[in-house]
Amino acid sequence: MYFKLAWRNMWRSRRRTLITVSSIFFAVIFAILMRVAIIGLFDKLISDTVSLSSGYIQVHHSGFWENRSVDSTFEESPKLTALLDHETAVTAWTPRLESFGLASSGDRTKGIMVVGIDPEKENKVSNLSKKIVAGKYLDENDRGIILAEGLALYLKLKVNDTVVLIGQGYEGNMASGKYAVKGIAKIGIPEMNKGMAWLSIAAARNFLSTGARYTSISILINNQNNLDGLKKSIISKTKGEHYEVMTWKEMIPELDQLFQAKMAQNVIMSGVLYLVIAFGIFGTILMMLNERLHEFGILIAIGMKKSLLAVVVVLEMVLMSVAGVVLGSVCIYPLVLYYHLHPIRLTGDMGKSSELYNIEPVMPFSTNLSNFIVQGYVVLLIAVVLSLYAIFKIYKIKAIAAINS
Amino acid sequence: MSNIIESKGLSKTYNPDTIPVHAVNNVDLAVEEGEFTALVGPSGSGKTTLLNLIGGLDYPTGGKVMIEGVDITKMSENKLIDFRLKNIGFVFQAYNLIPVLTASENVEFVMLLQKTSKSQREKRAIELLTEVGLKDKLDKRPSELSGGQQQRVAVARALASKPRFILADEPTANLDSASTENLLDIMAKLNKEDNMTFIFSTHDQRVIDKARRVVTLVDGKIVSDTKK
């Protein structure tokens, strides 16, 4: 019956409730849209960048990340790979042997990153085979090369053409080789698209004269919350060996910083929306206290404890907020899902500026439920905090004065 | 018979520091179980103030109020709320009811506060509303009832908590003469049949005529007290 009372009271001044609920409704919709757009954009950006470069977590020879030299390599270690296979937080892992080098064809030369990969394992981490737009993906021990699309364009190379690679190999050896272009991969991140190439790990070892060595093992994880825990776990299990374990946030801090800065902006913009909601809710509370003073007096006179009265009033505010949040979330979810499946392609100035930031101009919305739940928490928190004022006022009510009002 | 209400030297002074108003001035009043008492007197004589003090809605500035031997003027506000719930029924002048609840829900509400079971609440609400002649208005909201009907629901609600007595401050002030008579008849019947104690204030001579004891206040003092 207390619930019934709160529910019916909520519909008592129908217009006011509708205004309050719809202000929450629209604010929640805007807040969700802003959030899923920015988080979706960065989820994709981070996953694209990280999966092809550092991995979410990378195990390498200590010091490698600083000098990036093929001299800081390590030998294949069944112990290490067995350990990774046992970590439940690891979704997939792949060994890489990477090095800077020069790629040339005809009169054109470009500095690039050459990555030796295990084609099958690599695919589980970066989905590289799906990015092939011409030719074929690598086989194990393949002798061909895959060029990023922008690089191929710059070097004016097509599938089956030949590219010359020059670089510095293991322990100061000169590295050089000629490779037939087996495939061309289109990479979303503009910078990577202009300067990456992939060899099979066998071919890369041959090129760099490293023998059975890697520069790194890159790890894919599905749940970002496991990032630091997994890092710690690997470190503790490889104690005493010359490995260094780093997260992508440590390896590519500028990406994390960009994300944090965008999120901070997002929080401020949502904050403004929530301020509007807060005023709406507070206005409702003030009017409610005013209109129902007589009734509150009667209730207290006939024996209703103020604490119970406060609970019913807060319940009413919470109901109103939940209605706004739930309606907003339910109504906007289909749109979010649509833009998740059919990402918005940024064009014009927005597209250009995203390229400046080295971001692929595609914005798939995030459908992560936490983006919706977080709005619920925030609005509820606002309602509850503002209800404290109502509680305070209720405790100050004098029954007689209230009845006479 | 024993007194259920007893006031000794009861006083309430408003604005003691500026222009003091002795709204209730040294009142000794004893009420026995089963009385049907009217509180009369000119406007401003202190009827409402006295009822509020007896009902534990306000604290006196002097004297005490004993309800069945318990001094309620020493109770904390929270305790008093509970005491009122268990012992006192109230009928106010108007707008007694919760607008969003139906007649029977209004009656049930007090029992809900007393944590009575749902089935008992519903049963008793129907009984009480039948007793005040509103059997066919159970599901009506206050706005769908006449003023007299609303006051009868208020009486049923006051009874619902099984109080020791019912206080009514000018319960008929907003009613036409037919409704006034009807409400008083119901109260008198409850008094006679169930021995329910009523104390009500009024200006209405026809209401005074129905009382069995009339206490007259002037300037906060009892100037006459007659039993019929």
Ligand SMILES: Nc1ncnc2c1ncn2[C@@H]1O[C@H](COP(=O)(O)OP(=O)(O)OP(=O)(O)O)[C@@H](O)[C@H]1O
């Ligand atoms: N809250 C208050 N502050 C100051 N004075 C008050 C207050 N309440 C009542 N009074 C004064 O106390 C006196 C008694 O008032 P009370 O309301 O008890 O009279 P009453 O007999 O009920 O009058 P009425 O017949 O008009 O209802 C009046 O002089 C009134 O002005």
Ligand SMILES: [Mg+2]
């Ligand atoms: Mg009065």
